[in-house]
Amino acid sequence: MAIEDDVTVIGGGIAGMTAALAAAREGAAVRVLSHKDSTLRSASGLVDVLGYPPRSSDDERGEGSASEESETTPDGPLADPFDAIPALPESHPYRTVGVEGVREALTLFDEVVGDRYRGGHTDRNALVPTHGGAVKPTARYPASAAEGLASDDRNALLVGFETVTDFDAPLAAAHLESAGVPFVARGATVSFPGDFRVDAKITRLADALDADERVSIEGDGYTTELPARKALAETVKPHLRGEARVGFPAILGQHETEAVRADLESELGAAVFEVPMGPPSLPGMRLEGAFLAACRDAGVRFTTGNPVVGYEEDDSGAVAAVRVERNGATIPFHADQFVLATGGLVGKGIDSDREGVEEPIFDCHVPHSGDRYDWFADDAFGDHPFARFGVETDDELRPLDAGGEPEFENVRAAGAVLGGYDFAAEKSGSGVSLATGRTAGRSAASEVTTYE
Amino acid sequence: MSDAEQPTDASDVTDVREEETVSDDEFEPVQVFPESEEMDLRPGSDDCYKCSTCDTNCPVAEVDDDFPGPKFQGPEQWRLKRKEDHDVDDSVMSCSNCMRCDSACPSDVPLSQMHNTARGEYVEDQMEKFSREYVRNRILANYRTMAELGSKVPRLTNFLMGNSLVQAANEKLLGITAEREFPEFAEETFREWWDERGGPQVRSEDKRVAYFHGCYSNYNTPEVGKAMVRLFEHFGYEVVVPVQRCSGTPMFANGMLDDAKRAAGVNVENFSGLVEEGYDVIASCTSCSMSLRQEYPELFSYDGTASVAAHTYEALEYLRLHEDLEGALESAEVDAGEFAYHAPCHARNQGLAGQAVELLDGLSGANAEDVGESCSGISGTYGWKEEKYETSMKIGEEMFEHMEETDAETGMTECPTCAMQMEHGTGYEIRHPLEVLEEALVGEGSN
Ligand SMILES: Cc1cc2nc3c(=O)[nH]c(=O)nc-3n(C[C@H](O)[C@H](O)[C@H](O)COP(=O)(O)OP(=O)(O)OC[C@H]3O[C@@H](n4cnc5c(N)ncnc54)[C@H](O)[C@@H]3O)c2cc1C
Numbered sequence: 001m002a003i004e005d006d007v008t009v010i011g012g013g014i015a016g017m018t019a020a021l022a023a024a025r026e027g028a029a030v031r032v033l034s035h036k037d038s039t040l041r042s043a044s045g046l047v048d049v050l051g052y053p054p055r056s057s058d059d060e061r062g063e064g065s066a067s068e069e070s071e072t073t074p075d076g077p078l079a080d081p082f083d084a085i086p087a088l089p090e091s092h093p094y095r096t097v098g099v100e101g102v103r104e105a106l107t108l109f110d111e112v113v114g115d116r117y118r119g120g121h122t123d124r125n126a127l128v129p130t131h132g133g134a135v136k137p138t139a140r141y142p143a144s145a146a147e148g149l150a151s152d153d154r155n156a157l158l159v160g161f162e163t164v165t166d167f168d169a170p171l172a173a174a175h176l177e178s179a180g181v182p183f184v185a186r187g188a189t190v191s192f193p194g195d196f197r198v199d200a201k202i203t204r205l206a207d208a209l210d211a212d213e214r215v216s217i218e219g220d221g222y223t224t225e226l227p228a229r230k231a232l233a234e235t236v237k238p239h240l241r242g243e244a245r246v247g248f249p250a251i252l253g254q255h256e257t258e259a260v261r262a263d264l265e266s267e268l269g270a271a272v273f274e275v276p277m278g279p280p281s282l283p284g285m286r287l288e289g290a291f292l293a294a295c296r297d298a299g300v301r302f303t304t305g306n307p308v309v310g311y312e313e314d315d316s317g318a319v320a321a322v323r324v325e326r327n328g329a330t331i332p333f334h335a336d337q338f339v340l341a342t343g344g345l346v347g348k349g350i351d352s353d354r355e356g357v358e359e360p361i362f363d364c365h366v367p368h369s370g371d372r373y374d375w376f377a378d379d380a381f382g383d384h385p386f387a388r389f390g391v392e393t394d395d396e397l398r399p400l401d402a403g404g405e406p407e408f409e410n411v412r413a414a415g416a417v418l419g420g421y422d423f424a425a426e427k428s429g430s431g432v433s434l435a436t437g438r439t440a441g442r443s444a445a446s447e448v449t450t451y452e
Numbered sequence: 453m454s455d456a457e458q459p460t461d462a463s464d465v466t467d468v469r470e471e472e473t474v475s476d477d478e479f480e481p482v483q484v485f486p487e488s489e490e491m492d493l494r495p496g497s498d499d500c501y502k503c504s505t506c507d508t509n510c511p512v513a514e515v516d517d518d519f520p521g522p523k524f525q526g527p528e529q530w531r532l533k534r535k536e537d538h539d540v541d542d543s544v545m546s547c548s549n550c551m552r553c554d555s556a557c558p559s560d561v562p563l564s565q566m567h568n569t570a571r572g573e574y575v576e577d578q579m580e581k582f583s584r585e586y587v588r589n590r591i592l593a594n595y596r597t598m599a600e601l602g603s604k605v606p607r608l609t610n611f612l613m614g615n616s617l618v619q620a621a622n623e624k625l626l627g628i629t630a631e632r633e634f635p636e637f638a639e640e641t642f643r644e645w646w647d648e649r650g651g652p653q654v655r656s657e658d659k660r661v662a663y664f665h666g667c668y669s670n671y672n673t674p675e676v677g678k679a680m681v682r683l684f685e686h687f688g689y690e691v692v693v694p695v696q697r698c699s700g701t702p703m704f705a706n707g708m709l710d711d712a713k714r715a716a717g718v719n720v721e722n723f724s725g726l727v728e729e730g731y732d733v734i735a736s737c738t739s740c741s742m743s744l745r746q747e748y749p750e751l752f753s754y755d756g757t758a759s760v761a762a763h764t765y766e767a768l769e770y771l772r773l774h775e776d777l778e779g780a781l782e783s784a785e786v787d788a789g790e791f792a793y794h795a796p797c798h799a800r801n802q803g804l805a806g807q808a809v810e811l812l813d814g815l816s817g818a819n820a821e822d823v824g825e826s827c828s829g830i831s832g833t834y835g836w837k838e839e840k841y842e843t844s845m846k847i848g849e850e851m852f853e854h855m856e857e858t859d860a861e862t863g864m865t866e867c868p869t870c871a872m873q874m875e876h877g878t879g880y881e882i883r884h885p886l887e888v889l890e891e892a893l894v895g896e897g898s899n
Pocket residue numbers: 010011012013014015016033034035036037038039040042043044045046047048049279306307308309341342343344346347348349361414415416417423427428429430431433
């Protein structure tokens with residue numbers, strides 16, 4: 001009965017945390033309810049705003065969506081994402097929050113991450129090599145990845161580890177070259193120094209570098225003990241052929257990344273960078289840590305571990321409380337305003353089965369074709385309507401029902417739960433989450449009347 | 453909505469008691485495994501997409517290079533086992549049952565349930581019943597039996613257990629570490645106190661709770677149980693204390709599933725009748741509430757298991773939901789000072805990690821600073837084992853450091869074994885949040 005806040009945010013991903021932070025900074029009492037860790041832990045830690053213009057989106061989403069969208073094809077990475085925003089289809093979340101909204105959100109982001117991230121000095125996208133050897137246009141990238149930019153013409157050695165199978169350095173190097181980067185890339189695979197299990201977790205290797213643990217390495221017929229960073233440099237040295245920079249998979253420490261990198265640089269006499277990796281992703285975890293800390297400093301309360309499964313209405317039809325499921329009982333959390341930031345098909349904010357597509361908590365309308373065969377394009381890499389599934393909103397990010405009216409006065413939506421964009425194809429995931437999270441959080445807070 | 457508003461009519465959707473005990477298809481783990489005698493965890497193991505998130509959240513894997521981690525213990529072990537000739541790997545005994553992997557998995561793989569059943573199978577089929585390890589684990593898992601004897605002659609036991617010769621013998625003969633000091637037995641158990649005062653002092657038709665005190669607050673820290681009773685009676689609750697056994701937590705962790713099953717049978721029987729009469733179950737130890745809430749329905753199918761699970765709450769959580777606890781605290785005051793608060797893993801898993809800190813925020817004269825996400829490392833009986841002691845202390849190191857970084861000189865937690873570890877690692881005195889709230893709202897001098 002008595003758990004009551006001004007603003008309750010459902011979902012603890014980057015959209016939810018941004019909404020919570022923005023609302024708390026406006027003076028509201030904010031709680032985040034989150035079931036699981038966010039997809040940030042799997043994501044690369046890169047913050048994309050818009051890497052490619054959206055493809056043709058003539059409306060396969062079925063009833064309820066009233067957009068006239070122009071036919072565009074993905075024509076190469078975008079140099080300036082802000083430039084491209086006004087040309088996006090009207091149903092795109094960026095059009096709802098506007099270019100200014102996107103910029104303000106990035107300012108908030110820059111403030112939260114401080115010198116851990118780069119890219120804030122320019123509107124232009126940076127080109128960051130990924131672990132598969134692709135080049136990704138992104139707006140903000142970890143400082144640890146800065147020396148690796150593909151626009152830089154210094155030659156690069158990529159170093160992979162036998163036991164870190166997600167990064168095949170020679171293959172990645174070959175891919176980079178065929179992508180036309182302006183430098184020579186070479187790859188080498190070494191074994192991580194020390195006596196770690198074959199299936200050692202990457203966090204374990206990162207910890208060893210953080211603590212600069214002493215590890216034993218084999219020399220010419222002798223075994224010697226060295227601090228892990230030095231040992232790693234010694235392992236790499238024989239492979240270095242004058243390259244000015246060396247890239248490692250992103251496992252250079254969980255906390256002391258900058259120190260690890262600095263030590264490696266001075267040992268190797270070359271610049272050192274991290275290549276963002278897939279799950280579990282250390283840059284993603286570091287980013288999550290920075291947002292959590294900022295939220296805590298702003299007084300945001302977190303209740304995690306159990307899913308929100310439903311809601312209660314008050315007499316006027318507004319949402320009075322959401323209910324959290326816990327082993328058969330459900331527990332109400334009351335608030336004046338709610339932000340829905342439960343993610344998309346991956347984060348479980350949007351559910352689909354053979355019958356249809358739904359938003360499971362508030363049962364908000366999710367426009368989609370009644371015919372399941374319309375959800376996919378024939379071509380596996382084609383333009384799949386399902387990638388854009390999500391709720392549609394009004395200008396204030398309130399989800400709309402089938403008739404185009406707000407579902408509830410006091411519910412807003414942010415992040416991947418929104419429809420109208422395809423984060424994977426246009427490379428806009430974190431940007432949309434940040435921008436809509438901030439706007440939703442601020443407008444929720446501005447509705448709250450009961451400031452203490 | 454007013455904070456103090458109480459649900460009155462039975463159809464009020466806000467009344468958590470009116471909740472269906474088990475929603476038809478949402479949550480009934482036992483029904484996933486048709487004959488619960490012979491568990492088949494294949495559906496769970498097929499859900500694993502090998503993202504390794506569980507591994508990165510496992511406190512044991514973080515410090516013990518030989519432990520292959522939850523992904524191996526759970527889905528991979530089950531997959532291997534399906535090919536007949538594979539035994540359960542003995543590394544499953546190095547899992548501390550902190551259950552962190554459960555909440556980490558984005559795909560809802562029932563990891564701790566897999567570990568508990570695998571451990572049970574390992575102990576049953578592969579562990580030598582006369583081995584030192586088995587005997588030791590059995591003793592540790594059945595703490596209550598030992599405590600019951602010890603508490604009959606508390607002074608003698610305290611003297612003996614504190615005796616370094618006895619400790620050395622325990623380590624040599626049994627493999628119980630000599631590094632730790634045995635918790636002292638109280639001169640008067642909680643139940644003795646309860647009987648002495650004549651049971652409930654408040655009677656109520658509609659506000660009634662049944663207290664699951666568990667072993668520790670009965671034999672070792674009865675002040676926690678007393679504080680809980682006074683606090684609930686202060687809010688007008690009828691508190692009853694049914695006969696009960698160990699919650700089973702230490703038995704799950706040691707693969708003693710038969711012992712756990714017997715204990716659970718007694719507990720479910722004694723509490724489910726009360727639930728039917730309108731009592732909710734409350735616990736002051738977060739591992740006890742976890743066990744009743746999650747592990748019972750995952751592992752056993754006694755009649756009433758599900759309804760006991762659905763009606764079990766942690767004590768503070770319960771008061772927050774049903775009373776205007778924050779309001780009451782706002783007008784109260786104590787002289788308790790600063791606390792370094794550690795959220796036990798089993799509180800974290802129940803979504804209760806922030807609650808004590810939040811509550812003390814609103815109380816003048818007390819403040820709790822969260823010391824972070826790390827696990828304390830003791831995990832019940834785990835840190836008592838000679839061969840695990842070092843791992844346990846390595847896991848705890850981060851928590852010790854964070855405790856020392858705060859301004860506080862006193863620790864706070866809901867879990868009795870975490871409290872032991874906190875004290876062991878820092879020398880701080882440790883209190884339970886219930887004690888502070890009781891001091892604030894009821895005051896000293898009541899019985
Ligand atoms: C593998 C991968 C790689 C990616 N790489 C990039 C990249 O390089 N660059 C980029 O910009 N973007 C990337 N993204 C996308 C980006 O991470 C997401 O678009 C963004 O994180 C979405 O954030 P969100 O907060 O909206 O949702 P999520 O991060 O999905 O968070 C949703 C949260 O809601 C919680 N939740 C869901 N349902 C409930 C419920 N019922 N009750 C309570 N809580 C609930 C979940 O537990 C979760 O914490 C990647 C995504 C993935 C999966």
